[in-house]
Amino acid sequence: MKTIKLGTSTLEVPVVAVGCMRINSLDKPQAERFVRTALEEGANFFEHADIYGGGTCEEIFADAIQMSPSVREQVILQSKCGIRQGLFDFSKEHILNAVDGILKRLRTDYLDVLLLHRPDTLVEPEEVAEAFDQLERAGKVRHFGVSNQNPMQIQLLKKFVKQPIVANQLQLSITNTTMISQGFNVNMENDAAVNRDGSILDFCRLHDITIQPWSPFQYGFFKGVFLDNELFPELNKKIDEVAAKYEVSNTTIAIAWLLRHPANMQPVIGTMNIERLKDCCKAADIRLTREEWYEIYRSAGNVLP
Template sequence: MRKVTLGRSGIEAGDISLGCMRMDGLSLEKATEVIETSFASGIDLFDHADIYGGGKSEEVFAQALKASSVQRDEIILQSKCGIREGLFDFSTNHIMTSVGKSLKRLQTDYLDILLLHRPDVLMEPEEVAEAFSELKKSGKVRYFGVSNHHPLQIELLKKHLTEELIINQLQLSLVHTPMIDAGLNVNMLNEAAVVRDSHLLEYSRLHHMTIQAWSPFQHGMIEGVFIGNPDYPEVNAKLEELAEKKGVTSSALAIAWILRYPGRIQPVIGSMNPERIQQICQASDITLSREEWYDLYRSAGNKLP
């Protein structure tokens, strides 16, 4: 698998990462197989959050990692915090407490990366800075980032932080492309021209932040998978056509489409099926032509101006 440098951290990770949200439902044997298959396929970044499975996903992962042949220092452990029931919380106390609990559940002394999960409107950036500084100083977190944040929220944080933000985790799939649409429909009056994210793609490239694409197979927010979905006949027909041509699955093609973006986006796949993980990871060996990329974009219902 090809590698991507995460921000300006110097960390080299596989092109594709594994989201562990659904790991709480696996047996120890199955979770171990998922970790070993992922690692053998080139995945070395495993994405968690304190809320996944109410914390159980981190617990199952830790037990499975110990049972596997994969060593802690061979992988990149990433977790997220900031979501509480019914609210968001970026207070110093919540960040520190959340990280402490995640470390205990993950049975590790440190996180490689900590992300702030969703923007907290009541955020005091000085409190985030205090938490990050203490976590860095104590060795509990090596690097930091955000998730679902727009550029001005990031700039507000950066004004107070001494640590660099290396990642922004954002929703992106072949059928969820608002970040891309606005950049193609400049100065137009159509719906696609509406800028919903303050030009995150360009901002991320300018500021050397790696975008991690969550839900790369989903339509809507988390309403379902579009691969093989009869509600998306054109995009599936095009995916199947190209998949047969390149000898891979439609899912691998959908990931290859994301990887083709020059800013080197790192998709976060959430499959807990070892065979499917292997198939999806073949995307890293595929480079779509410009014609193929735009064909897929148009097949998802997008019109070029």
């Protein structure tokens, strides 16, 4: 599979990340087959969070892949922390304890990447810096990033954190395009012109932070998928038309649309269906034309000024 460098690091990662939020929906043989298929497809970047399944998803993954030192060398592991029941917590104590729990559940000595999950308004960036330094010195985390953060939140962290922020995980799909649409509608009197994220797309490109789109098939906030959905007839008609041209599935085109953006994004797919996993991976070999990208964008109801 095609790879990119994650942020400013030297870490080469596949352009499609395998999200493990739903791996607890599989029984053990199914989980083993799913993980094995991902590796066969070259999708060896596995994405976790300590809250997924209350931590059980990390345990199930470790069992499914039969984690061992030799297996660990073949995979890239990312996890997130910072969400607790009813609150967000970026305190030094919580970050350090959370990472220890993640490592124990994944049965590994280190994470390739740790992300801070949801912005904590009570964050004391000095504490985050201390936690990152301690984790790096101990060899427990090699690279650091954030999730769902805007430019100023990242800048606040960077005032104290010395490690590069290599990734920012953000919601983005063909039907959730606010970070793209506001760039088309600068200084215009319409809803699409509202800057809801501080121009995070351009900020990440300027600072070489890899955007990891989450829920790449969802519309709204977990309202459902847009593929084969009667709510989006024009979008599905266009996607199916492009899919037929490239002789791939509509799933492949939905991911290829994200990969076509020059920001060099790394979509995080959440499917536990093996065939859909394979279809997602095929997107690495598809490069949509500029015309196709814009046609799909407009077919989702996005209006160019």
